[in-house]
Amino acid sequence: MSATRNLIAFAALASSSFAFAADGKGAGKWTIDGDVQGYPIHDVCTLSGPDTKLTGTCTMDSKDRETTGTFDGTTLTLKHPGEYNGDALTITYTGKLQKDGTISGDIDVQPMSYSGTFTAARPASTTPAPKPQ
Template sequence: MKVLLASAALLFATSAFAAPASLTGDWSIHNNIAGNESDQPCKLVQTDNTIAGTCKTADGGDTPVTGSIDGNKVTWKFDMDYNGTALTLTYTATLDDSGKVAGSVEVQPFGVSGDFTATPASAK
């Protein structure tokens, strides 16, 4: 009986901390930064613990994305131009098995931040 209970506990523990599904795919990102809301499509590719890809900017161009995954923590960033000012947006989130990615976004050099939710583009 103890072996059965220990096995069940181990199975539960490994499923509770299982690695999230791959981030590879098309994502729809909803930003709320300093009260300004926007939506942005991104195409991410996860290779092991590395994230690459592109996000569409407000002018319709693609900007390269770089990032990493450490356990259930994910971070990615990209540079963009906004009205002649170079910005870096850095996204930080904790992954779970909900199918969504949610966390915070910081905009430098202005030091403003907000939150975001990313959902698979097919889940709109």
């Protein structure tokens, strides 16, 4: 009986994760870690929004940055301003949802034309990340 309950609970959790991914809702908290040409990137983003459109704040280097983006259930795109040596930047993350619920992809930094890679994950204390279908 216990095995049956566990199977039912797992099925319910899995189906809710798949529904979450299908609805394209990336709202919530995400931790982003990456690298741009040897420079470590660490953002903690809190996002909200209906459907696929996201708005919120990413905190980078102890500064809150207004953030916009989209999450269609498999692809996350986030954009926010930044700064390096007093020069204004635009940081764009574009990544795909992985089987483990993380999002991996590329970082684009303009106007410097620098690039890098990142992984985004839900902190353990928040809602689990969606799983790809």
